[in-house]
Amino acid sequence: MKKITLALVAVMLTFAAQSQTILTQSADPVNVVDGGVACWDNVGLTYSENSFFRAYYLTDFGVNGDFAVSEVQYGQGSADDGKLINLNIYTADTDDLAVANLNLIASTTHTSSSADDLSLVTVPMTATIPAGSIVVFEVNAPSSGTNTGETFFPGVNNAGEDDDSYLSAVDCAITEPTTTSAIGFPDNQYLMNVVGDDLLSVGENLAEVVSVYPSPATDVLNIKLPTNIEVQNSSLVSVLGKTTGVTYSNGTMNVSGIAPGVYFLTLDTNLGSYTQKVIKQ
Structure with a gap:
């Protein structure tokens, strides 16, 4: 009769933080400093199915609209090359996952590489989570059956968790x-993060999320937008209403050819219109 045990694997590394809104329960969401336990046969070296979970209230992270997931991140303590990992996003009716009812929203897979040991693995994923939801992220490592060399141990740290x-x-x-x-x-x-953007409703105040700089501007006006906002039309007009012909392209407007003065920038987006006064020096 084979012996099934929980085995601990130690690991260490530092990794860089991501942008956008990060749903995380880790005080340090990027640094994998150890490896977690998993159910496996440490004599026969076969691996049992393990699922690792985290839950997040959207409102705890200041997300008031729908949440557009763009990627998920999880710590890898160690893994064998070719180990298939299933990544699932759910909504739940409680963050007590022992009794929660889970509703599957999206799934993807990732093939592990031992080169990613002791690091944070980032995998693209597309999903839209309804406003006000409890989000559950699952990292599932399937059973190896009778095969050996198909293990996965999650990445952890002891910086604290919420x-x-x-x-x-x-x-x-x-x-x-x-x-x-x-x-x-x-x-x-567990280091397990869900990354994405708060989707604004049409007519909501875009000024809270659009950043235009510098002002005064000399040559280039930079316009920073969340990834879910698409600019459909743009204009830059003088205080007298004269159109300059300057348009938005790839996050910037070239204002080097217009006269110094006060102008009004207008962006028509998929989530409404945004207008801001800017100064050219």
Whole structure:
């Protein structure tokens, strides 16, 4: 009879932070400093199915509209080359995942590489989460069956967490998502992040998310927008209403050829119109 145990793998690394809104429960969401436990046969070296979970209230992160997921991130303590990982995004009716009802929103897969050991793995994913939701992110590592050399251990750190990390592994009698503290590993604080943008409603105040700089401008006016906002038309007009012919392109407007003065920038976007006074010096 094979022996199934929870095995701990140690690892260390530093990684850079991402932009956009990051849903995370980690005080340090980027640095993998250790490897987590997983259910596997450490004698026969076969790997059991493991699922690692995190939950996030959108409103806790200042997200008031729908949330457009662009990528997910998870720590990899160690993994064998070619290990397939399933990545799932759900909504839930509670952040107590032991009793939560999960509604699958989106899934993708990633093939592991041992070159990513001790690092944060980033995988593109597209999903739209309804406003006000509880988001659940699952990293699922399937069973290897009778094969060896198909392991995955999650990346963790002990910097602190704002909510629980959960593990389920039927072969280790963890039949429902259970907190890592409850199974005796409180230091297993999974690095699992969901990255995206707060989708604005039409007519909502774009001034809260659009950044135009510098003002005064000399040659180039920079316009920074969230990734979910698309500029459909643009204009830059003088205070007398004269059109300059300067248009928006790839986040900038070339104002080097217009006279010094006060102008009004207007952007027509997929989420409404935005107008701001700018100064050319």
